[in-house]
Amino acid sequence: MSRSGASPSSSIDAVVIGRNEGARLLACLASLQGQVARIIYVDSGSRDGSVAAAQAAGAVVVELDMSQPFTAARARNAGLARVEADLVQFVDGDCEVQPGWIPAALAGLAAHPAAVVLCGRRRERHPEASLWNRLADREWDTPVGPARACGGDALMVVRALREVGGYCEDLIAGEEPELCLRLRRAGGEIWRLDAEMTLHDAAMTRFSQWWRRTQRAGHAFAExxxxxxxxxxxxxxxxxxxxxxxxxxxxxxxxxxxxxxxxxxxxxxxxxxxxxxxxxxxxxxxxxxxxxxxxxxxxxxxxxxxxxxxxxxxxxxxxxxxx
Structure with a gap:
């Protein structure tokens, strides 16, 4: 799979997805200011003023049609459809992009010509707040180097994404590994860089939250x-x-x-x-x-x-x- 046109001088758009993220969304959008050409925010039925806040922050806002079953994959595809740049930085609305990530990702693209997806270290913002947060932080500490998959935050080559049809919108979880599988089949490479990428706010303080998140993983494995x-x-x-x-x-x-x-x-x-x-x-x-x-x-x-x-x-x- 070729990533012709993608180079360190290429423009980057960001696609942020979220629902009722409040202050976390504002922090996410602020972390992208000045780092990308455009910010595209895809909202999935927020009732906390997220749409107005994103518009005030200068983002292009896409309001997802909530009459159809929601999936994060559908939200990401809706954002991808509005991307005009060669590269897209996907970010979940409860994450902040670290200041050095975009330059590190562009350097990674230059170093790995076949790369179509680059991700770095996602960290939990408050691992000390609960055992469940700490477990999530540990889960995201994946090996550096060639990888089989990425998570929700990653820099991707737009042409490669469109060639394989984007995300599988039916999946309620595990959409990123499934996408990466198809990208690798098409000849692309996935790289995990030794660089700080995002801060995530899982806000898991209860055993029941950990249980449901783990149950979701099992569903993703099976599907x-x-x-x-x-x-x-x-x-x-x-x-x-x-x-x-x-x-x-x-x-x-x-x-x-x-x-x-x-x-x-x-x-x-x-x-x-x-x-x-x-x-x-x-x-x-x-x-x-x-x-x-x-x-x-x-x-x-x-x-x-x-x-x-x-x-x-x-x-x-x-x-x-x-x-």
Whole structure:
């Protein structure tokens, strides 16, 4: 895939998506001022004055038709349709772009001619506020170098995006890895740079928020595997299997063995703490290890929910964790 026309001198438009982000949106838009040619804000039914605030900040505002089912992918495509530059910086409305990111991303494009997506380090703004925020911050600390996927914040080559048809609008989660899969198939490269990119405000202060966010990940694994699991990339097949094995397989096997074979069958549940201990020794982070194992339960529920809805011929609505 060629990125002809994309160079360090190319103009950049930014696409920001959001709903009821309030002060976070204002901070996001301010962080982009002077760094991009235009800011395109796609609003999905905000009732907090976000549209007026974005207009006052000089952004081009696109109000999404909320009579259709909302997905972040649909919002990003709506913004992409208004992009006039060679490059687009996608940003979630609860994030701030770090001052040095745009120059670092342009340098990355120059250093990697086949690159069509570049991302950097996304950090949680308040990791000390809760365990759940800290876990999110750790999750985003991905390896530097060639990558398989990016998250919601990334600099992308517009021509490459349009060649593959943009984001898959039906996906309620996991739309970025699915897009990156198609971009890589077309010959593009995804790069994770060693540079500070964005500050994110997850605002997760409750266990229930973490649970729903993790359940959403399981749904994304299942839907991604259903779309591309049979391909050579085996997209998210391993993640789906791990969720089902640890989140459903272990407790179900323990229930059957302990109830119908022998009481010692309940010892199968020891697989969970043993796995957590193994991961803790590898990562040096007991809390992250514990919740990586515990998280397989909501992930498995997300997988099961996806397949149950598919068998019923239904589509799942958004799984939101904020608010």
């Amino acid at each position: 991604g595997a259903a779309l591309h699991g049979a391909s050579p990339e085996r997209h998210w097949v391993a993640e789906t299997r791990r969720a089902v094995l640890w989140g459903l397989g272990v407790p179900l096997l323990a229930l059957l063995a302990g109830s119908f074979l022998h009481p010692l069958g309940w010892l199968i549940l020891l697989a969970w703490p043993l796995q957590a201990l193994r991961l803790a020794l590898r990562w040096g982070d007991p809390a992250a290890a514990l919740f990586a194992v515990l998280g397989k339960v909501p992930e498995a529920l997300g997988v099961a929910g996806y397949w149950l809805n598919r068998l019923r011929g239904r589509r799942r609505g958004l799984i939101e964790y904020k608010g």
